[in-house]
Amino acid sequence: MGVLDRKNRDRLLRKTDILKAAEHIFALKGYDKTTIQDIAGKAQYATGTVYLYFKDKNDLYCSLLEEKLKALLVKIKEKIGQSEDAKEKLDIFLEKEIEFFRENKDFFRILVSETNGPRFDIGLRISKSCVFREYSEHVSALVKMAQQKGTIRNDLYPAQIADIFRSIFKSVIIDWLRNKPQKPGDAEKISRFILDIFLNGVGRKTKVISIV
Amino acid sequence: MGVLDRKNRDRLLRKTDILKAAEHIFALKGYDKTTIQDIAGKAQYATGTVYLYFKDKNDLYCSLLEEKLKALLVKIKEKIGQSEDAKEKLDIFLEKEIEFFRENKDFFRILVSETNGPRFDIGLRISKSCVFREYSEHVSALVKMAQQKGTIRNDLYPAQIADIFRSIFKSVIIDWLRNKPQKPGDAEKISRFILDIFLNGVGRKTKVISIV
C-alpha cells in the first residue's frame, strides 16, 4: 500500500509539474502557438512524458483549466459560507477571486482569453467542463440570493446579471493587473469599487435616499 | 476611364468576396485554425488568388478588422453628432453598435475573441490598427464628455469607465445574439437596458431623489 501511495504521489507530482509549465506557456503564447515541446521542456520532461499524463494537447489544456477552477471554487466557497449577508457574500467572492488571480496571473490570462465573454463558444474548449458550469452556476446562485434578499433588482435574469457582474470584474482586474502595482490591501478596495459600480452604476448621484 | 473604373470595381468586388468568406471562417474557427484554403474555397477562388489581394494571412485578417471597424465608426459618428446631450449620445452609440453587430454577427465574434478584454495584449493582431485606436478613443471621449456634463461620476478615469462600458455592452450583446430571437425594436430596448445598468447599476433602489 505504501508503494502504491508513493506511486500515486509521484504521479500527482509529475502532473502538477507539467500543469505548472503549461499554465505559464499557454498564458504567454495562447493555445495554438504553444507546443507540447515547449511545455515538456519548461517542465524538464521529455515530450512523450506529457502523453503519459494527458491524452492530448486539448486534454492537458482542459485539465489545467479544471484544476485551477476547482482550486478557485474551493477558495471561494470556503469563506463565502461564513456570511449570511448577500452583499457581504458578493464582496467576499470578489476579494477571494482578486487574491486568487493576483497569485495566478497566468491562469487569469488563460481564462480571459478562453471565455471571450461569458458562455461564448468560439473554441470553447472549456465549455464541456463540469467545473466551469459549477463555477458559473455558483455565481448565478449568488446573484439569485442577492435578488431574493433585495440587494439586487429582481426584474432581471440571474444568469445574465452574473455575466455582467463577471464582465465588470474582468474589465477592472485586467486594468489592475496590467497597469497598477499590486499592493497588499488592493483586494478589499477593488472589491468595493466593483461592487459599487455593479450595484450603483457610474451615473452621478447627489443623494440617494432609500425609503423602505 | 470607364475601363479603369470597372477594373477598380472588379478588384473591389473580389476583395469583398474574399473578406466576406474570411469573416465567416475566422469567426467560425478562429485565426489559427483557419486556413487560406478554407477562405479561398469558401470564396470560390484558388488559393493563390487570395494573395493577389492580401499580402499574407495576417494582412487579410487585419484588413478585415479595419474595414469593418471603419464601417462601424462611420455608422456611429454619423448619428452621434446630431445630439448634444451626453446621455443621448451614449444611447445612440449603443443603438448603432447593436444594429451593426446584429447585421455583422461574424465580425462581432471575431472582435470579441480579438479583444479579450480591453487593452489586453495576447496576440493583439489588431492593436497596431489606427482605426482600433480611434474607436477606443472615441468611446473614451464619449465618457469624458459625459463626465463633464455631469452624467457620469468624474472621480474615475475615462479610459477605465469606457472599458467597463464596453464590457457590459459586450456581455449583454453576446447574450442577446446567442440566446434571444433578434427582433426589430431590440436595439432601442437593449440600449436603454445597458445604459440603465451602466449608469444606475443593478442594485435595488426603492426611490431616488436628486436634491441638487
Next chain:
Amino acid sequence: MGVLDRKNRDRLLRKTDILKAAEHIFALKGYDKTTIQDIAGKAQYATGTVYLYFKDKNDLYCSLLEEKLKALLVKIKEKIGQSEDAKEKLDIFLEKEIEFFRENKDFFRILVSETNGPRFDIGLRISKSCVFREYSEHVSALVKMAQQKGTIRNDLYPAQIADIFRSIFKSVIIDWLRNKPQKPGDAEKISRFILDIFLNGVGRKTKVISIV
C-alpha cells in the same frame, strides 16, 4: 509587304526588349530565383506577353544565351579571319571577347554561372545549343591551328587545351570585371597577359633560348 515588315520588325523589337530585361535579371538573381514577372515588369510588358515570344522560361533563357553567343561569334569571326598568324588569331580572339564582355557584363555573369567549367552539364540548359557547340568548336579549331603552326604543343588534345584556355580567360576576366576599373586600353593588355600565361605559364624563367 511593308506591313509584314513592320510586323516582323515590331515583333523583333519586343523580343529584344524582353531579352534585354531577362539578361539583367538572370544575371542578378540566377535562373531559379528569377521570375517571369520580374522580367516582364522590367521590360514594361505584361506577364502573358512574354509567352507570346517564348515558349516558356527555359526557352527564354536559352534564346538569350543563343542570341548573345551568336553576336559574340559574329564579332570574333569578323576580325579573326583577317590574320594568318596563329598567335595573332588567339590574341584577336581574346581582345574581341574582352571587349564584348566589358559591354555585356550581365551576359558574362550568366555565361560563367551556366558553364561551370567547360562542357559540364549540371543544369546545362545551354548544352543542346548549336551555337554553343559552334562556339566551342571554334575555339578548339583555333587551338588546333595553333598546334599545326607550331605555336602550341601538339601532344595535347585541342579540345582540352581549348578548355584550359577559356578557363584561364574566365578567371582573369572575372578578376578584371570585379576588382579593377575598366579602362580603354585594357583589352589589349589583358589579352597579352592571358596569352603570356597560357603559352608560357607562370613559372619563373631566367632565360629561354629557342634553338630551331
Next chain:
Amino acid sequence: MGVLDRKNRDRLLRKTDILKAAEHIFALKGYDKTTIQDIAGKAQYATGTVYLYFKDKNDLYCSLLEEKLKALLVKIKEKIGQSEDAKEKLDIFLEKEIEFFRENKDFFRILVSETNGPRFDIGLRISKSCVFREYSEHVSALVKMAQQKGTIRNDLYPAQIADIFRSIFKSVIIDWLRNKPQKPGDAEKISRFILDIFLNGVGRKTKVISIV
C-alpha cells in the same frame, strides 16, 4: 557514458546518412531544384527528420560543403607539411585534391557549381564559410611561397595566380572525371600535367636553358 557515446554516434550516423543523400541530390539537380523530400526520401527518412539535424535547407547545404571542405583541407595539410620544396608542395596539393575528388565526385560537382569562377558572388552560399576562406587562403599561401622560392614569377598577385591555378585544375579535373576512365596512377600523372601547364604554359618550346 556508453549510452551517451552511442547516442552521439547514432546522431552522427544519421547526420551522415542525410549528408550523403543530400550530396548526391544536390550534385544531380542543383540547389534550387532539390527538395528536402528528395533528400529525406533518398536517405530513407521522413521529411521532418531532416530538420532534427539541420536548421533549414540552406544549413544542410552549407554543412555539407563545410564538412567536405574540412575533410579536404585535412587531407591536403597532412601531407603538404612534409615537404619543403615549393614545387613539390604544389604537386602534393594537386595529387591530394585529385584523389579526394575522385572519391567525392558529387562534392566536386557541387563545389564547381558553387564557385562559379573564383571569388564570384552570385548566390555564394558558401562565401561566409570560414573553411572556404581558409581553403582559399591556403592556396594563395602556397603560391606566395612558391614566388618567394623562385618557382613562380613574382610580378603577379598571389591571389590572382591562385585563381588561375585553381581554374586550370578545375578544367582538367572536369575533363578527367567526365571523359576518362579513372585509373589508380592517374593522380600523379594529372598532377604533373597540370603543374607543367601551369608553370610552363602550353606554348611549344624546343629547348629551355636555365642559365642561373
Next chain:
DNA sequence: CATGAATGAGTGTTCATTCAT
C-alpha cells in the same frame, strides 16, 4: 515508466503558365 527521435500530414506562400477580355 520515461524518453526523445521519428514521423508525415498539414500550412502559408510562390510562381510558371493559361486564357477570357
Next chain:
DNA sequence: GATGAATGAACACTCATTCAT
C-alpha cells in the same frame, strides 16, 4: 496581338503524436 488576373501544383517548414529502447 496584348493583357494581367486567376490558377493550383509544389515546396519549406512545423508539430502533435507514436513507439522502440
